[in-house]
Amino acid sequence: xxxxxxxxxxxxxxxxxxxxxxxxxxxxxxxxxxxxxxxxxxxxxxxxxxxxxxxxxxxxxxxxxxxxxxxxxxxxxxxxxxxxxxxxxxxxxxxxxxxxxxxxxxxxxxxxxxxxxxxxxxxxxxxxxxxxxxxxxxxxxxxxxxxxxxxxxxxxxxxxxxxxxxxxxxxxxxxxxxxxxxxxxxxxxxxxxxxxxxxxxxxxxxxxxxxxxxxxxxxxxxxxxxxxxxxxxxxxxxxxxxxxxxxxxxxxxxxxxxxxxxxxxxxxxxxxxxxxxxxxxxxxxxxxxxxxxxxxxxxxxxxxxxxxxxxxxxxxxxxxxxxxxxxxxxxxxxxxxxxxxxxxxxxxxxxxxxxxxxxxxxxxxxxxxxxxxxxxxxxxxxxxxxxxxxxxxxxxxxxxxxxxxxxxxxxxxxxxxxxxxxxxxxxxxxxxxxxx
Amino acid sequence: xxxxxxxxxxxxxxxxxxxxxxxxxxxxxxxxxxxxxxxxxxxxxxxxxxxxxxxxxxxxxxxxxxxxxxxxxxxxxxxxxxxxxxxxxxxxxxxxxxxxxxxxxxxxxxxxxxxxxxxxxxxxxxxxxxxxxxxxxxxxxxxxxxxxxxxxxxxxxxxxxxxxxxxxxxxxxxxxxxxxxxxxxxxxxxxxxxxxxxxxxxxxxxxxxxxxxxxxxxxxxxxxxxxxxxxxxxxxxxxxxxxxxxxxxxx
Numbered sequence: 001x002x003x004x005x006x007x008x009x010x011x012x013x014x015x016x017x018x019x020x021x022x023x024x025x026x027x028x029x030x031x032x033x034x035x036x037x038x039x040x041x042x043x044x045x046x047x048x049x050x051x052x053x054x055x056x057x058x059x060x061x062x063x064x065x066x067x068x069x070x071x072x073x074x075x076x077x078x079x080x081x082x083x084x085x086x087x088x089x090x091x092x093x094x095x096x097x098x099x100x101x102x103x104x105x106x107x108x109x110x111x112x113x114x115x116x117x118x119x120x121x122x123x124x125x126x127x128x129x130x131x132x133x134x135x136x137x138x139x140x141x142x143x144x145x146x147x148x149x150x151x152x153x154x155x156x157x158x159x160x161x162x163x164x165x166x167x168x169x170x171x172x173x174x175x176x177x178x179x180x181x182x183x184x185x186x187x188x189x190x191x192x193x194x195x196x197x198x199x200x201x202x203x204x205x206x207x208x209x210x211x212x213x214x215x216x217x218x219x220x221x222x223x224x225x226x227x228x229x230x231x232x233x234x235x236x237x238x239x240x241x242x243x244x245x246x247x248x249x250x251x252x253x254x255x256x257x258x259x260x261x262x263x264x265x266x267x268x269x270x271x272x273x274x275x276x277x278x279x280x281x282x283x284x285x286x287x288x289x290x291x292x293x294x295x296x297x298x299x300x301x302x303x304x305x306x307x308x309x310x311x312x313x314x315x316x317x318x319x320x321x322x323x324x325x326x327x328x329x330x331x332x333x334x335x336x337x338x339x340x341x342x343x344x345x346x347x348x349x350x351x352x353x354x355x356x357x358x359x360x361x362x363x364x365x366x367x368x369x370x371x372x373x374x375x376x377x378x379x380x381x382x383x384x385x386x387x388x389x390x391x392x393x394x395x396x397x398x399x400x401x402x403x404x405x406x407x408x409x410x411x412x413x414x415x416x417x418x419x420x421x422x423x424x425x426x427x428x429x430x431x432x433x434x435x436x
Numbered sequence: 437x438x439x440x441x442x443x444x445x446x447x448x449x450x451x452x453x454x455x456x457x458x459x460x461x462x463x464x465x466x467x468x469x470x471x472x473x474x475x476x477x478x479x480x481x482x483x484x485x486x487x488x489x490x491x492x493x494x495x496x497x498x499x500x501x502x503x504x505x506x507x508x509x510x511x512x513x514x515x516x517x518x519x520x521x522x523x524x525x526x527x528x529x530x531x532x533x534x535x536x537x538x539x540x541x542x543x544x545x546x547x548x549x550x551x552x553x554x555x556x557x558x559x560x561x562x563x564x565x566x567x568x569x570x571x572x573x574x575x576x577x578x579x580x581x582x583x584x585x586x587x588x589x590x591x592x593x594x595x596x597x598x599x600x601x602x603x604x605x606x607x608x609x610x611x612x613x614x615x616x617x618x619x620x621x622x623x624x625x626x627x628x629x630x631x632x633x634x635x636x637x638x639x640x641x642x643x644x645x646x647x648x649x650x651x652x653x654x655x656x657x658x659x660x661x662x663x664x665x666x667x668x669x670x671x672x673x674x675x676x677x678x679x680x681x682x683x684x685x686x687x
Contacts, residue, residue, distance in 0.1 A: 061572065064450040154631075155630065160634045
């Protein structure tokens with residue numbers, strides 16, 4: 001194959017607008033990129049002048065799908081900037097919320113966005129006819145994760161109980177007991193069934209691999225989601241406040257989303273990157289599943305991010321049960337809502353592992369509690385260059401393996417989907433030119 | 437008669453409303469029995485152009501968006517604006533009051549004139565909209581109500597009273613008593629006072645209630661000694677386009 005041109009405008013089953021563009025001329029790969037073509041958002045500019053109580057409400061709207069992650073990261077940044085005291089109970093409940101959101105997002109991606117490719121279907125809709133039990137199970141798992149977010153955060157999309165300092169309303173003991181029961185008796189068996197299913201489909205994932213730098217949070221006590229230091233498989237730990245030395249964002253001409261790089265030409269964040277950094281801290285069942293699926297670090301096949309998401313779904317289910325045991329033993333204590341901040345100038349960084357990878361928010365406040373400067377660094381931006389670098393190696397690999405054009409196109413789409421990119425998030429800042 | 441063909445389109449938005457529909461887990465399979473979804477980029481790969489009902493999510497914010505929405509309007513018999521961004525411009529419209537040139541420069545530096553962008557507008561600012569489902573995110577139950585009305589040939593109705601009415605009916609404590617500025621008195625109901633019920637101030641995402649009693653709203657604000665600046669900023673959050681229109685009418 002010497003000449004080839006592939007365009008997939010508006011890749012489907014991903015969040016936001018992206019176009020795959022590959023050109024091969026006389027055997028030479030002259031273009032292989034994900035062009036990001038999403039309209040303007042300007043969030044950092046829009047947040048200027050708003051009060052510290054509004055930062056999470058506005059930044060949540062960067063992305064509905066990632067709104068739990070944006071709000072948690074936002075309130076953490078504000079709390080650091082304005083020196084809030086945050087109770088252990090608040091931290092524990094926020095972790096539970098992060099886990100619920102992680103399950104929800106991972107299940108949506110595994111079954112609704114990625115699985116149709118594994119079953120050679122255009123969407124989940126025909127699967128509802130051909131694999132009704134699987135789809136009913138997926139809906140049940142997703143519903144439960146949403147119920148967790150509803151119970152802790154008030155609602156799943158743009159939660160309405162999170163404020164700097166704590167929660168405006170707390171869950172009841174009965175609600176926590178209900179979640180625990182559902183996790184133990186419904187989610188765990190469903191997750192085991194999902195594992196068997198994914199195992200049976202293992203040969204549908206392309207056997208391509210390309211090692212890169214994997215970056216995720218890391219902490220001593222647990223598989224890090226809520227906080228920790230920034231860990232790289234190349235360079236070790238960096239404190240969160242120095243995140244800019246990791247992310248080094250830059251602009252490329254084919255994408256309205258900024259790209260990022262650290263030690264190599266690109267790095268990866270997300271479930272696979274977290275697993276590569278935190279494998280040793282997996283809970284027992286998740287560890288068992290990881291080992292049975294051959295997911296031992298370093299896993300360098302980007303398509304297996306979807307498999308890493310299932311392992312994490314199991315891990316956070318186990319972790320949530322542990323947390324609920326603790327919460328139910330100590331009991332939920334009422335806390336005073338709306339504790340105002342002691343206003344002073346300050347800057348704070350918050351970072352959280354959200355479903356698609358590590359998310360940073362940084363705010364600077366003036367002495368009246370108003371935002372002077374805001375910066376958000378999004379997982380999909382951090383993955384953007386890594387996707388391009390994968391494509392650059394994947395195209396020659398597919399040619400060497402005699403893929404025809406249709407199979408190449410599908411495989412490229414599967415690669416982009418494997419990253420579960422969130423393009424609305426990634427262009428929260430930049431403007432756009434449409435390519436059709 | 438075949439099932440009605442329905443399409444979902446997303447413009448400038450966070451896609452939360454699209455996800456919101458996928459969160460109707462218990463009803464999704466039933467809905468699929470009643471309608472034929474021909475276009476829903478976030479969830480399905482195949483797409484068709486012969487839809488009758490178009491649901492629009494997101495604001496109109498580039499020249500390309502304007503072109504696309506006209507094309508959709510020409511095809512669809514019924515256009516429904518879904519969520520704050522499509523209904524009122526929503527949070528995207530905050531930037532409408534910033535110096536557009538400055539914004540572009542902050543983003544593109546010297547290349548600021550390369551990329552066309554326009555102010556973030558509601559869908560109804562550009563084409564005729566038949567019905568709206570307000571909210572950020574849209575309310576799932578309301579979506580179901582509007583969809584059932586459309587499928588049975590009825591006119592979908594949404595409440596014309598304020599969030600305060602729903603909040604009082606739930607016997608919630610008033611957030612003003614905690615010194616919190618809440619948009620409940622002037623915001624269109626229909627969310628079952630979702631935010632104040634969870635202890636969070638209402639930010640007016642459903643747009644302002646029709647025939648707003650502005651003086652009564654001012655009285656509330658005065659009673660709690662709130663500065664005009666505090667109130668305005670909160671007004672602007674989701675309702676910049678409305679406030680701008682109002683201010684223009686006094687000029």
